[in-house]
Amino acid sequence: MNKHYYITTPIYYINDVPHIGHAYTTIAADVMARYKRMCGYDVFFLTGTDEHGQKVEKAAEQQGIHPKEHADTMVHRFTDLWKVLNISNDGFIRTTEERHRKVVQYIFQKVYESGDIYLGEYEDWYCVPCETYFTEMQLVEGKCPDCLRKPEKLKEESFFFRLSKYTERLLGLLKEHKDFVMPDIRYNEVASFVKGGLRDLSVSRTSFNWGIPVPMKTHHIIYVWFDALANYLTGIGFLDNVDMFKTFWPCDAHLIGKDILRFHAVYWPGFLMSLEIEPPKHIFAHGWWTIEGQKMSKSLGNVIDPNEIVKAYGVDEFRFFLFREVPFGMDGDFSKNAIIHRINGDLANDFGNLTSRSVAMIGKFLNGKIERPEKKGGMDEYVEENVKRLVEEYQKEMEIFSYHKALHNVFEIISILNKYIDTEAPWRLSKEGDVRIKTVLYNIWNSLRIVAMLLYPFMPQKSEAIWHALGIGKPIDKVLFDNEKVFYFMDDISYIDKIKPVFPRIEE
Numbered sequence: 202m203n204k205h206y207y208i209t210t211p212i213y214y215i216n217d218v219p220h221i222g223h224a225y226t227t228i229a230a231d232v233m234a235r236y237k238r239m240c241g242y243d244v245f246f247l248t249g250t251d252e253h254g255q256k257v258e259k260a261a262e263q264q265g266i267h268p269k270e271h272a273d274t275m276v277h278r279f280t281d282l283w284k285v286l287n288i289s290n291d292g293f294i295r296t297t298e299e300r301h302r303k304v305v306q307y308i309f310q311k312v313y314e315s316g317d318i319y320l321g322e323y324e325d326w327y328c329v330p331c332e333t334y335f336t337e338m339q340l341v342e343g344k345c346p347d348c349l350r351k352p353e354k355l356k357e358e359s360f361f362f363r364l365s366k367y368t369e370r371l372l373g374l375l376k377e378h379k380d381f382v383m384p385d386i387r388y389n390e391v392a393s394f395v396k397g398g399l400r401d402l403s404v405s406r407t408s409f410n411w412g413i414p415v416p417m418k419t420h421h422i423i424y425v426w427f428d429a430l431a432n433y434l435t436g437i438g439f440l441d442n443v444d445m446f447k448t449f450w451p452c453d454a455h456l457i458g459k460d461i462l463r464f465h466a467v468y469w470p471g472f473l474m475s476l477e478i479e480p481p482k483h484i485f486a487h488g489w490w491t492i493e494g495q496k497m498s499k500s501l502g503n504v505i506d507p508n509e510i511v512k513a514y515g516v517d518e519f520r521f522f523l524f525r526e527v528p529f530g531m532d533g534d535f536s537k538n539a540i541i542h543r544i545n546g547d548l549a550n551d552f553g554n555l556t557s558r559s560v561a562m563i564g565k566f567l568n569g570k571i572e573r574p575e576k577k578g579g580m581d582e583y584v585e586e587n588v589k590r591l592v593e594e595y596q597k598e599m600e601i602f603s604y605h606k607a608l609h610n611v612f613e614i615i616s617i618l619n620k621y622i623d624t625e626a627p628w629r630l631s632k633e634g635d636v637r638i639k640t641v642l643y644n645i646w647n648s649l650r651i652v653a654m655l656l657y658p659f660m661p662q663k664s665e666a667i668w669h670a671l672g673i674g675k676p677i678d679k680v681l682f683d684n685e686k687v688f689y690f691m692d693d694i695s696y697i698d699k700i701k702p703v704f705p706r707i708e709e
């Protein structure tokens with residue numbers, strides 16, 4: 202029996218210019234997907250684009266083209282960026298695809314037939330850019346609480362979803378699964394929202410045309426969130442590949458930004474309960490990035506294109522920085538100084554130097570050939586035990602998306618190794634003709650091999666480079682991560698000589 206793992210990012214709004222926030226969620230999902238694959242899971246990693254709604258219709262209209270044509274030209278900005286960021290997604294879904302229209306209309310019909318969707322009339326404050334209705338109470342000084350623009354009072358015939366009916370069941374789900382929403386701060390937010398009571402949700406619009414029509418009343422367009430959330434079903438073959446759907450559902454983790462928490466943690470399980478489909482296992486909502494201490498905004502002109510960051514600092518350095526710098530889940534600040542500091546400190550000085558020193562010593566003292574240890578002494582046991590312990594801790598942290606702490610454990614190994622080299626001084630052992638040099642260099646080599654594996658989900662290319670420099674022929678992502686074998690001897694080592702600096706220093 203294969204182990205399966207299904208992870209998603211939100212589908213990104215096609216009108217958006219991809220920024221650090223999009224990159225962050227997608228890299229975070231990529232880290233977990235790569236980690237799970239190393240642990241032997243059959244992984245499905247889904248991302249995509251949300252291509253319906255009034256804003257897309259308007260943007261296309263302004264250019265005199267069809268909304269689909271508009272989406273077709275915009276989608277590449279995302280797919281191209283995912284290539285640049287080395288994203289290993291298994292699926293990509295666009296909500297304009299035929300397979301998705303079928304799923305959305307099917308589930309709308311099904312919920313309607315069950316009596317959970319009814320026709321009514323809706324009137325409230327509507328923010329066009331956010332495509333969201335707000336109550337008088339929710340407005341901030343008469344403006345949209347999300348974008349601070351002025352909403353319009355709108356009244357329309359609308360289908361409603363009986364979300365109120367699911368209040369108790371949602372509370373039960375939250376009570377039973379304390380990790381349904383992660384981290385805790387977001388769990389508490391959702392729990393108190395649901396406790397406040399849920400109102401029925403308007404799930405159709407008549408004010409625009411660009412979307413999926415309601416099957417039984419086609420001048421109604423299905424609410425963009427009802428449409429968008431269903432992508433998680435479509436993407437793994439809900440209607441067209443039932444075996445695959447059964448294999449991967451319920452989803453292991455929906456990764457999202459904290460701004461779309463309510464849609465995922467309240468509306469989505471509500472829809473699924475009505476459909477009698479199991480809710481996802483976890484929803485993880487992360488924080489936001491500021492740029493050089495300031496909120497990112499178009500008007501400030503400080504929105505950074507992730508392509509530019511990669512050009513300046515390198516893709517793996519960028520991926521590493523995002524999760525080394527800030528606990529995943531919290532808000533963080535991106536600054537030039539901070540990323541340079543991480544690259545020069547953690548990567549060039551601590552890890553890079555360790556690697557080149559070690560490879561050079563293996564070349565010089567053992568003629569590039571790692572051999573089985575014969576004699577133990579000094580810090581040998583200490584290193585072995587601590588590496589094993591830190592690998593276990595790394596795994597525990599990875600399981601709960603605690604990337605920051607996982608990386609902290611890796612850097613503890615690196616610091617132990619630096620101390621080990623200074624204490625055991627392989628150059629002295631070599632001079633004295635002590636056979637323990639084989640043990641010491643074996644331990645260093647083995648620990649570096651492990652460090653490369655632990656860093657692989659974060660820095661796939663650099664880790665692979667180090668892996669090869671250590672003389673291992675087998676591709677790094679084909680080696681299953683097995684804690685029992687932390688200190689085992691790999692037989693397919695070729696000659697180890699020297700290595701070009703993997704992390705060149707960046708001039709400040």
Ligand SMILES: [Zn+2]
Pocket residue numbers: 328329330331332345346347348349350
């Ligand atoms: Zn708004």
